[in-house]
Amino acid sequence: MLSFQPLGDTGVRIGMGDEIRPDINRRIRSYCNALEKNEIHGVSEWVPAYCSVTVYYRPHLIGYDELCRRLEALAERVEETSEADSRVWVLPVAYGGECGPDLEDVASRNGLSASEVIRIHSRSLYRVYMMGFVPGFPYLGGMSDSIAAPRLSNPRPRIPAGSVGIAGSQTGVYPLETPGGWRLIGRTPVRLYDPDRERPMLLQAGDSIRFQPVDSEEYREIRERLNRGEYTIRHQSNGEIQS
Secondary structure (H helix, E strand, C coil), X not given: CCXXXXXXXXXXXXXXXXXXXXXXXXXXXXXHHHHHHCCXXXXXXXXXXXXXXXXXXXXXXXXXXXXXXXXXXXXXXXXXXXXXXXXXXXXEEEECCCCCXXXXXXXXXXXXXXXXXXXXXXXXXXXXXXXXXXXXXXXXXXXXXHHCECCCCCCEEEECCCEEEEEECEEEECCCCEEECCEEEEECCCCCECCCCCXXXXXXXXXXXXXXXXXXXXXXXXXXXXXXXXXXXXXXXXXXXXX
């Protein structure tokens, strides 16, 4: 059951549930695919979120009521997206030390060792529910509550690109150097956002991530290979790991 509400005078929010769940995420992805395949005159773009899709439109081309009618009718033509259509990216991560200055703190808060935090964090499959506050930032679901930790009371003014952090029961990756208050446990050399790539953002909503622990030497080697254009990020699709 869809719900519609205006978002300013150029947007409509389509609610698809009130919980962060994989089945709702699949429904949102399927609906976005339908928007892609069935152009609605006057619609300029759409933005998927945890439990909703926001559709932006040009009110001089289509009115709010007419748009809602067409968006509701579109729901009847949605083809369900399967999990096989989702990509699983494998991101190498150097945990702790300079790359993860808050790893020991996260471990201490949860009565764990640093190696246990790494094991728990890297064994999960994380779903990209939506893309956030800077280009390429993935909001992930699937982290174990056993390694949850609150945001820093005083955010850092500069966080290196690629930093992997924890905030509450969420984990995420900073694609750019920005301020931030998440507790940093590691860093990946993979660029989640690169304006010079044909497709600047590596990830998209509906993808999944696995974090693969690497040591500091492997991290430097991968970073150098990336800089030379010799490293291809692995991803898994339909059960196969691809390079």
